[in-house]
Structures are given as C-alpha cells and as structure tokens.
Amino acid sequence: MLKTLRLSFSLKNTYRVNGILHSLKQIPLLGRLLPAALYQVRGLKIFANVLSILWEFVSIFLFKCIYFLTMVCGLGVLCRSAPSQLTFLHILLFLTLIGSYMNTSLFDPTRDKYYAMILMRMNARSYTLVNYGYALLKTVVGFLPFTILFGLDRGVPLWLCLMIPFCVAGAKLTVAAYSLRDYEKNGYVRNENKLQKFAWLLTGVLLALAYIPPAVGVVLPLEISAVLWLVWIPAGIVSLRRVVTFRYYREINQELLAQMFIQMDTVKKAAKTASEKAISADASITSRKKGFEYLNELFIKRHRKILWKSTTRIAGICAILSGGVLLLMLLSPGTKADINQMVMTWLPYFAFIMYMINRGTSFTQALFMNCDHSLLTYSFYKQPGFVLKLFQIRLREIMKINAVPALVIGVGLSLILYVSGGTDNPLNYVVLLVSVLAMSLFFSIHYLTVYFLLQPYTAGTEMKSGTYRIVMILTYAACYALMNLRLPILVFGAACIAFCVLYSIVACILVYKFAPKTFRLRT
C-alpha cells in the first residue's frame, strides 16, 4: 500500500517537475541561460520540487476556498430573505450532490493514471484504491477549515460543520460505488468528463434547486437539512466496502484511459479540423483577381463566417447600446449631466473595449492555420517582395474589418456627447471619432506586425515563441491599465492619435526591414 502511494507520488512529481522545468525553458532570455541538460541540474530539480509540493497544497485548499467564496457564499449573498445558516447548508448540499458525480476522481481519465497503469503497468487495483483514498482524504482535509470558518460564521452548529466534510466524501463514495455496480451489471464505464444528457439535465435541476428556492426565501429546515447531510455517512461506509472489494479496476481504467489516449492524440487534429471547419464549402465563391489579391479575396470570402460575421454582429451590438443610451437620455433627461461627464473623461476606457472587440488574433490565427501554415513551406511564398505585398493586403483587410465597429462606436459616442449636452469645443467630436478609429488602426497593425515579426507557430501548428506570448500579455495588461485612467477627451485623444500614428509608422518600418527574414515557420 505504502509502496504504491510512494511510487505514484514520485511518478506524478517527476513529470510535474519536468513540466515546470520545460516551461522555464520557454521563457525568453531565461531559457537561453538555462543549460540544455537542465533536467539533470540538482538545484533546479529541488526548486521545481518545492513548486510542485506547493501546488499540491494549493490544490487542496485554494480551490475549495474559491469554491466557498463564489459558489456557496458569493451567490448565497443574493439570497438574503432566508436565514443565512440554512441558506449555506441548502446551497452546499445541492452543490455537493452535483460534485458527487461531476468530480469523482475515480472516473476522471488523467495523465497520471495513464502513465502509471497503462505505460508503467502498475497494479490497477492498488493504484486506484490508494489514489482514490488520497483524493477522499484531500476532500475532507480541504473542506474542513472552510466548513468551520464559513459555517460557524453563519451560525451552523459546530458538530455539523465537523461532519459535513465526511458527508461530502460519503456522497462521492456512494456515487462511485453505484457506478462500479453499474459496470458490473451493464459493462458501462462512466467518464466524468463526458457526461450523458441525463446527467446534464440532473445538473440543471440540482443547480436550480440550489439557488432558486433560497432566492425566493424558501430553504430546507435545519432538521431535514441535517438528515439529508448525515445520511451520506452510513451510505458512504456501506459503499466503501464495495469500492474496496471491486475486482475490475484494470478493465475499467483500460477502457477509460483508452478514450483518453485517443484524445491526447487527437488534440492537434481537433484544432486542425476546427480551423478547417471555418472554411466555407460554398462552391459559388470565386475571384476574378490575380496573384496575391486573388489569394486574399478567396481567403476572406471563404472565411467570412469568422471574420466578417462577428465584426458586423459586434457593430450591431454597439449600435444598439449607443441607441439605448440615447433613448435613456431622452426618457430621463436627469441622466444627461452624468453621461456627459462620463463621455468627456472615459475615453481611455475605450482602449480596453477596442482591445476586446478587435479581430486581430482570430484573423492572424486563421491566416496561419488555414493559409500560411502550408504556404510558408513553399519557397516562392517567402520571397521578400511577396511577404511585403502580403502584409499590405492583409493590413488593408484587417483594418477594414476592425473599422466597422470602430466607426459605429465613434459615431455613437459623438452622438451621445451631443445629445447629453454637447461641449464647448467642437474639436472634441472630431477627436472622439478619430481617436477611436486610431485605436482600431493600432490594434489592426499591432497584431499583424507581431505576427509577421515573431511568427510564433511551427509547421505542426504548435505555438513556440515565449516572446509572442509575452507581447500578447503586455498588450492586455496595457489596455487593462488604461481602464483606470480618467482623462479629458482632448488630452487622451490627442495622445492616443499621436501614439497610434507613430506606432503604425514604426511598425511598418520594422516589418519592411525584418519581416522577409522573420516570417518563416518556427523549427
């Protein structure tokens, strides 16, 4: 028993540690400093081991904490009409029922299990039982502090707080035992990641039972609640016997993990088919153009679904929202002053909105997956003149795509500004419209430039550039930070326009200088 536990831990730990070392190697600069033989370096190994153990603790407590803060207490706050003690027990009970079949650990096809039981041929029964026991222990230990902390705070009796973690484990055990019996009888192997329709329906019903009655002030009385909780303890004890004596763990796991193995193999294929699905099969699509314009027109037309449909939808939503605000001001003129104030100072906020709605990432991704991924393997495609020609054409296209919602937002904002009382300086209208357009131009150029300069994918469509990831994160962080900025339209607008224009010029120069060399498949 102990040996199995030790072995399965060291196996899990080994690949976790290697995983950590591998991701360290992906970080630019740092990766270059690390030796190729980093998997041998003792110091690094110890460091990664510490991280790995920390992660184990985090996984015991942190997720439970988040679970209590959001699902149980967070949403529970909405149900103020019922006593908080009963609401807490009520919601937690129904969520536990859902967890008992959605989060079993026994029927979760994981990599650890695959490595241990299939590749290493460990004894399936003892491996499963030891790890299942450990998972249940983690559940109890992880739940205990939070049931006490949050439970006592809401006036749940201490004895019940102490019992609840065991009830949760009991519920899980009962469902596990039932599923094992189902296998013995019908040969059906459950996979908790592939629930059947019935299970989804049940989840919907249980979720509704968890939140709707408390929201309208109806909760289970303490006695009934306590009984419904405690019943899982004897049920769990009875089930434990079945789980321990069950004889077909190898069969079950082999079937469960066989599906998983196929999945691992097909993840890449799935990404490929997903991007191929975006290609329109409409045979009437043709083009009369020539050369790269021909290629581009066919690409845009056959990818209309992911490029233009979503951008027109976003533009439509923006139009409706602007219309809504205009209507609000007409119906209750008292809001005008506030809205005017907002529009005058909230322009930086729109940097983030423009970030969210721009189609840059999906455009470059589709470009790579369905077009450049293959064409970059042909040398004619990589001739410097052609790379630049392609950049021009694509920049034009992505600018068009992003400009539609930007135009709607710009016009909408100007209208809102006008209706809400206007401004002393008519230049504000112009700056408003132009700066929103400039932002859309910025995002168009930004994504395409980064794509042409860093081209992060390999021929196997694997993302391989740490720098690319970091640039993406920085873009997000910068836009997010701008949200907290409150500046008058003229100040921010002028700065924004200047920045966007400058950036665009620099970006184009960089592309012209470097893209013919950098626009390649990663190896």
Next chain:
Amino acid sequence: MRFIIEHLSKRFEQKEVLKDIDFTFQEGKIYGLLGRNGAGKTTLFNCLNRDIKADGGAFFLEENGVGREVAAEDIGYVLSTPTVPEFLTGREFLKFFLDINGSSIENPKSLDEYFDMMSIMPEDRDKLLKDYSHGMKNKMQMLINIIAQPKILLLDEPLTSLDVVVAEEMKQLLRSLKEGRITIFSTHIMDLALDLCDEIVLLSHGELEVVEKSNLDNQEFKEKIIAALKEETYA
C-alpha cells in the same frame, strides 16, 4: 551547374549537429541522403532552405564557373507531410502559383495539362484541398515545387507514406525531372535510395561523404553503407 556547400556548421546549444559540411553536388544527378535518426538530415535541409540560420559556412550555385547566391526561388523543398492551403481548390492553388510566378516559368502549360501530368483526376481539380487525400495533397505539393523548375530540389522522406501506385508515379516523375537540376532526396529506405539515386551520400558525424559503389553488387553496397552508418553512435 554545381551546388557547393563550404564548411557549413550548425549547433543546438552543446550539440554539434552539422560540423563541417563540405560538398559539391553535380547537375543532373539524384543524390540519396542517408543518415541515422537524429543525424541532422532535416537540419541540413532547413539550413539550405534558410528556415534556420546556419552558424557558419556558405553555400552557393556555380554556373559556368561563376558563383552566385542561392535565391529562394532556386530551391524547391518537398516535405514528408504534404502541406497545402486548405481553403483553396487544387485549380485555384495552381492558378495562384502561376499568377505570381508566371514570368519566370519557361513554356508554361495550361492548368489542365499540369493536372494531367500529375494524374490528378478532372473531378478532383475543383475540390477544396482540405478534402484531398494524402496522396493527392502530396502530388499537389510536388507539382507546385517542380513547375518553377528550381535548380535544387530537396525532398525529405517524400515517398514513405504513399501507396505503391502513387509512389511509382512519383519515382518516374523524379527520374524525368533530374536533367538540368540537382535533386537531393533523404530517406530511410535503402532499397528506394539504391533504386532511384545516382549517388549515395551519408550524413554522419556532422559531415557529408559519398559512398563509392565502384564495382560492388547491390548486396555488398548495402553492407558497406550499413557498416559506415553503424560507426555513428546516435540512437
């Protein structure tokens, strides 16, 4: 015409994959490039195709005694897994290619003549490439790579996953194409190399060397090649 590689080297961190490649390829020949797994065949191709930067050395084309830089359009590189732009039909891909390369192609043919040459059936020509079979994608890739008549044709394990009929068609095609260019063909299948190639070149210890056939029969020649490759200690 000769294709000359001088002291080409490439290392990945500590590992010296290409040590000192020094070799001259002659026009009109098919070279079979043999090497153990991990010997660096793909790395060599990637360096020649400028997909990765070599650490040192040079390579150039010599025509009529005058050396010149190898341009992108001089090289055709056929990968083992065929990659074609899925959103185009076979005909559109070919038309696009001819549109942008038209001026540099000597006596261009009509689209259908090219398809006929590769025995791609009329009913398949207007299908999206994503719906092509593996063999057809391979033919399409080969077609695009040979239309422009590149001076150097690099083929990385091109016939291994094709059915016997297509593989035979491709072999015939390669033989018919060898005049006026240098074909370098990497493979693990010795019989294929012996059948198709005029010279056998080994990549071992990061260097290229010719295995002389002299007056050996096929069996003895094979044994000689294996003996030479066994010296290499790659796994």
